[in-house]
Every structure is written in structure tokens, then in C-alpha cells.
Amino acid sequence: MKRPARIWAILVVAGFAAAAGAQTATDGRRSGFADMSPALQAIQRDDMSNPAMLWVAEGEAQWNARAGNAGKSCADCHGAGESMRGVAVRYPAFDAKARTVVDLDGRIDRCRNEHQRASSPAPESRPRLAIAAYVAFQSRGMAIAPPTGGSLDAAAIAGEALYRQRLGQLNLSCAQCHDERAGGSLAGVAIPQAHPTGYPLYRSEWQGLGSLQRRIRNCMTGVRAEPYPFGAPELVELEVFLMRRAAGMAWETPAVRP
């Protein structure tokens, strides 16, 4: 079992300082990390106890494994996983070839289809989350730095409109809870500001890892709305808006949340 040993060897050197990067910004924006119990914060701070690292380790194995009809690994083209440092904090991004805005998971999947000539694992499946977690983990501690440009700006505007749109039988918008009532108590639980600083993340409620799209879909289910399907443009637009809203905040992947 060389992989886990290697993963943790890297962490010991680079991990702890970066993991502590989940601090509160001075402008009042707060990562969900700040609203968690000290016990859950401790799990995120210690890579040796963070269950999300199980996915990161699997992602590292995938990075180096040849796959698909092309028989290529991620490493064959990109080199070491560390070459992905800084990527996650710049997604969603405009994919010039596909002429569309894609999130990180979508970009990895495109790479898998086009370069490895491998089929797509199901959304939220273990292999899909593992490679996304491994790539996103490389950016831990960096500041979120969303790119700009015509298509992305349009997506951000559409995403903000969706964020403010009242939805579902309960007729609530994202903004009504996460902007106007963040910090308040929803049945005894603090409402977070909904900054997407640590995805994919380990959510206790899920007892596993999940994507930002899954989290948004949960909220939609919560207000009794029909969630957008995984990969829907609306979800990517919301991701673009949320990342701009969190610009400058520290990247935490793989985060832990209640």
C-alpha cells in the first residue's frame, strides 16, 4: 500500500498550515467552517482523521492509472498531481473548444472522454468524486480567483438571478436564507453564508463526499422544488455566481461539514 503512505507523507509536509486556512475573511464573509463545532473543525484540520482523505487517496491512484481506450493516465499528459495547483480556484471556466462554461467536475469528465477515451462515471459516484477531490485538494490554502470573460460574466448574471429566484412549494430563494438570514437559527442550526470553499466535501449528513451541485440540489429539495439535474447549465451558473461571491476566500478542499 504505497499510495496512502505517499499521500500522507505529502500532507505531513504541506498539509497543516494550509488546512488552517479556513479562517474568516475580514469583510464579514465566513466559511461554513467558522460555524461548525470545534469537534468537526478538528476533523477538517487533521488530515490523518479527515475521512475525505480516503477519496483524495483514491483520486491519486486514479490520477496515475491508465484508463480508457487511449490507455492514458492523467499523469501521462499532466505530470504530477501537483501540476493541478491553482486549477480548482479558477473554476468554473470557459471551455473554448466546447464553447461552454464548465465546472471542474465537468472539465475532468471532458478530459476523460476526449483524451482517455473513457466513459463517464455517474455523477456523485466514487471515482468521479475521488478524482475531483484529488485535483481540488492541490489548491488548498489558495485564494478563490474566478476568471472573467463574456460567457462567464453572462453565467454569473444568470446564476445570481437563480440565486434570488423564489422556488418550490415553500417559495424561498437561496438569498433569503444565505444572504438575508445567514447566522440565524433554522431549528437550532446556524444558517451558513453558503460559500463554496471546500468542495467536494465530506458532509456528515451524507456520511460521505459530495459535490457543490449535490449540495445545491439538497437545498432545492429542502424548499420542495424540483432540483435541476446534475450537470444542468443552471447549476453551473449558480456555481459561477457563488465562486465570484466567495472570491478571495481560502480554498479548503477537502472540507468537512455537518
Added chain:
Amino acid sequence: MNATRRTTLAGIAALAVAPFGAHATPETMRAAIAAVASGRPMREGKVTLDIQPLVDNGNTVPMRVEIDSRMEGADRVRAIHVFNERNPQPHVLSVAFGPQAGRASLSTRIKLGDTQKVVAVAEMEDGTLWTAGVDVIVTIAACIEGIE
């Protein structure tokens, strides 16, 4: 592991199997603890059971149990058993310590379905039993998603 320890763990594993649909109660927890004690008296002390008093999600509750012991002679800890009173089953886990154990301590994460008491019982090499209990308040997720 020696015969005593094996018997202890097997006995507890059998206790852990509750009838279909059953639910632990303070009474079933007491019964499970009584099965471990088998008539021996239990004393408060020696046991540190560390669980946060207010839990944000009952699916991942960090727990540390440690016994004040030099792990030598009669003072050695043979096993620790942890129980709850409101999950579907009263048994949480049991740990038997072998000769290479450096401390009588274990850290893990447990599930707590509701606000309830968690109890740890330690069996010493000399047969004495020590115990500690902690009351834990578990908040309930307001937005519960369906199973996907």
C-alpha cells in the same frame, strides 16, 4: 488474544444483535451493561469519556475513551465497552487491549440518532469495573434530503 478477552467480545457482539425494528432504551442499555458486569459492582471513576456536549450532526460524533491505568499488572485494562440508550441498539463498540497496547485509550466517531446518554464501562485485569457516562444533545438537521 486470550480466552477471556475473546469471550468478552463475542458476548458483546451477541448483545449487539437486537430484534428487528427494536430500539434501545435506558432499560435495554442497562441490560446490556449488566450482561458485561455479570453481577460485579461498577464504580464511577478512572474512565474519561470525551464527547462534545452539543453535536451539530449525529452521524459523525467524535468520541474518545481513556482509562487512567499504567497498563501493568492488576491495573491493566482488559477491555472497554461503550453503550448508548436511544440508538436502534444499545451497543456501540468494545475494545480488548493486548500486551502491545500503549494506553487504554481509543478515539473514534459514532452515530447518535437522538439526544441521549452514552456510557463507557472498563474491565480491569483484576475484574473490577469502572464507568462514566456523558449526556449528549444532538441537533436535528432541518433540511433532511431524501435518500438519493
Added chain:
Amino acid sequence: MPASAADYVVTGDAIERPLEGAIGDAARGRAIVANRTLGLCLLCHSGPIPEERFQGNLAPPLDGAGSRWSEGQLRLRLVDPARLAPDSPMPAYYRTDGLSRVAPAFAGKPILTAAQIEDVVAYLATLREPGAAR
């Protein structure tokens, strides 16, 4: 299921007549208010229901609601609060139109039935002394 404005008459800031002529029961209403997946009230409000440990603070306490509002005023505030406060996050408990992307399981259904709303109105009307029993 009737759940449109045509089924009730708004007078000022109230609906004076019980929905569908139902007769509310305060004990049933209390159970609906306390139920986290039926009435949902305590997710946002607090109320004099001490056995429900975790209550919200996003909206005014329910304590004393019966002193502040008449039954007719309480009824409209449940049925369609947006008529009084368009930006309020309080859902309309008896409305099925004008909503977006309602999940199929809930489409065409109000959050509470007419009878349930009357039960909740009956319960809220009993909450007369602010802060009592907390």
C-alpha cells in the same frame, strides 16, 4: 384541492370566515406547529412548545400571537402572507399558484389543508400571554 383566492374572501388584512367552513382544534393545531415536516413553523419561529428543543429565530416568536392578531388576521397570515409583506420569507400555506419548479410530489397541493390551517389558527389564537410557559 381548492386553494385559490376565489375560495376565500379577504377583508382588510384578514380572512374572517374559516376556510371551507372547517372548525379548528387547538390541540391538533399545536401538534401541526410542533411537527418539523408538517407545519414547519418551529424551523423559523420559536413558540411555547418546550418539548421541541430546537427552534428557529428567523421570524417573530409565536408567543402572544393570539393577543396580537385576531383569528381572521392569523388566517390570512397563514394563507397568503405575501399580500401583507411581499418580501417575507413566510410561505403561503394555502396557495398553489404563482410558484416555481414545485417538486412533483407537492405540485398542486398547498402546504397545509384548509382543515389543518383552521387547527393552526385555533392554536395560535390561544397564545395570549407573551412568554408564558417557556
Added chain:
Amino acid sequence: MAIPLVNAPARVRRGEVFEVKTLVAHPMETGFRPGMNGTLIPRDIVQRLRCRFAGADVIDVALSPAVAANPYVAFHVRAERSGTLELTWTGDNGFSASHSVAIAVE
């Protein structure tokens, strides 16, 4: 593919007590949760974690469904002579995972 993560020091001083932290990927399905069709999802848990060092027992843990998903277990080992730390997880539906790490005692 269950890859356990085990954190233990490669080198320790004789007589030292060191901590071992372990994680293994597992759903720890309790057997008490209803699935989408209303019937209970069958139990699928890790039942036992055993650790030996230099051929002797360290801990033997019996787990019930109340242990959280992706079980984390940390404990302490006494180092008297160099040896291999061997960890074995076994559970329902033939689940098994293992990991070993050599530890030099100086």
C-alpha cells in the same frame, strides 16, 4: 476499492508509546434505515478491527452499527522491539481490508 489510510511513525524510541490513526472507506449501513422503496436497507458494517504489532495483540475492536461511516479508529502502541504493525478490518458481506507498516524501534 478500499484503501485504508494508516498513520504511524516509521521510527520510534524503545519504550515509547505512539499513536496510530486509521481510516477505512466503508458505508457502515446500519440495517435500520429505510430505502427509497420503504423497506430497510440491509446491514453492511465493519464488524471488527484488529491490530497486532511485532506479533502480539494491540487492540481488537468489535464494532456495532453505531460506529460512524468510514470508521476512524486511533489508539496507542507500546514500542519494545522493531516489527510490523498489522491492521485487519473484517465485516459483513465478506468485507476485508488490511494494511501493514514496518516500524523501526531504536
